[in-house]
Amino acid sequence: MSTAAPVNRIIPISTVDGPGCRTAVFLQGCNLSCAYCHNPETQNLCTGCGLCADHCPSGALERCPDGGVVWNPERCTGCDACIRLCPSLASPKVRTMTPEEVMGAVEHNLLFIRGITVSGGECTLYPEFLTGLFTLARARGLTCLADSNGTVPLAPLSGLMAVCDGVMLDVKSWDPDVHKALTGSGNETVKENLAFLSRCGKLEELRIVCVPGAVDVEAVLEGAARVLGDRASAARLKLIAFRPNGVRGAFADRAVPTAEQMSAYEAAARRMGFREILLR
Numbered sequence: 001m002s003t004a005a006p007v008n009r010i011i012p013i014s015t016v017d018g019p020g021c022r023t024a025v026f027l028q029g030c031n032l033s034c035a036y037c038h039n040p041e042t043q044n045l046c047t048g049c050g051l052c053a054d055h056c057p058s059g060a061l062e063r064c065p066d067g068g069v070v071w072n073p074e075r076c077t078g079c080d081a082c083i084r085l086c087p088s089l090a091s092p093k094v095r096t097m098t099p100e101e102v103m104g105a106v107e108h109n110l111l112f113i114r115g116i117t118v119s120g121g122e123c124t125l126y127p128e129f130l131t132g133l134f135t136l137a138r139a140r141g142l143t144c145l146a147d148s149n150g151t152v153p154l155a156p157l158s159g160l161m162a163v164c165d166g167v168m169l170d171v172k173s174w175d176p177d178v179h180k181a182l183t184g185s186g187n188e189t190v191k192e193n194l195a196f197l198s199r200c201g202k203l204e205e206l207r208i209v210c211v212p213g214a215v216d217v218e219a220v221l222e223g224a225a226r227v228l229g230d231r232a233s234a235a236r237l238k239l240i241a242f243r244p245n246g247v248r249g250a251f252a253d254r255a256v257p258t259a260e261q262m263s264a265y266e267a268a269a270r271r272m273g274f275r276e277i278l279l280r
Helices: 051-055 081-085 099-109 127-139 158-163 176-183 188-199 217-234 259-271
Strands: 005-014 022-027 061-063 069-071 095-097 115-119 143-148 166-170 203-210 236-241 276-279
Touching: 005 099, 022 099, 051 061, 051 081, 095 099, 099 127, 115 127, 127 143, 127 158, 166 188, 188 203, 188 217, 203 217, 203 259, 217 259, 236 259, 259 276
Parallel strands: 022 115, 115 143, 143 166, 166 203, 203 236, 236 276
Antiparallel strands: 005 022, 005 095, 061 069
16 A cells, blocks of 8 residues: 555645646645745644644534544534634644545546646655555546645656656745745755756646735746746746735735736736746
């Protein structure tokens, strides 16, 4: 049996996690702590403090005698009080699953989906799990994508890259100091992965979250265009407008970009050689 991984949730049919209808699998655990993360409950693993169980209005969570929390999905109403309360940026609903178990859930939707996308958290923290899952999915005729922050070196993961159809790469800032201030980590590996994915034809999508006053979008576009060179015109670029939904801390009150700002970013991207541009 292949290596298991902590699964935060599985969305049976998604139209925003890659081309066409796909099943999206979100893994738990991230190596960044982005100031504007809209899924902060995927960052860490549950510490078993029990605070969520004490305040669950439907009684779907129970403390274990030996520590930890057990989630009863049949009693859960999806109110997410546990998510909002958690001091550890975690979720008590996480399940440890094998590739075979995840594929068992995916198979219910085979008639309706083109492929699977694995996101997070940061999915590339679990390369053995991804390799096992993608191998099973490809055997069922599904395309396999990874949604990544790019901070795990991908070139050494030859087994994973052989069964991965593409990576949706999120570039959060081009300036290394700004990247570290926003995420807690540098971005040298992100740039190396961008070049690697472009060279081997595995760059499914370049993603930039547009956060006015925090992310210099034009600098990211300029840097990415320089790395991609002639391949920029063939690269799919997604410009994502920042939204405060789910965000905690100071960025929860930050303004969203205007339609005019998003149009300006799109125009800048075209000037720098990008042709396939999506706004979200």
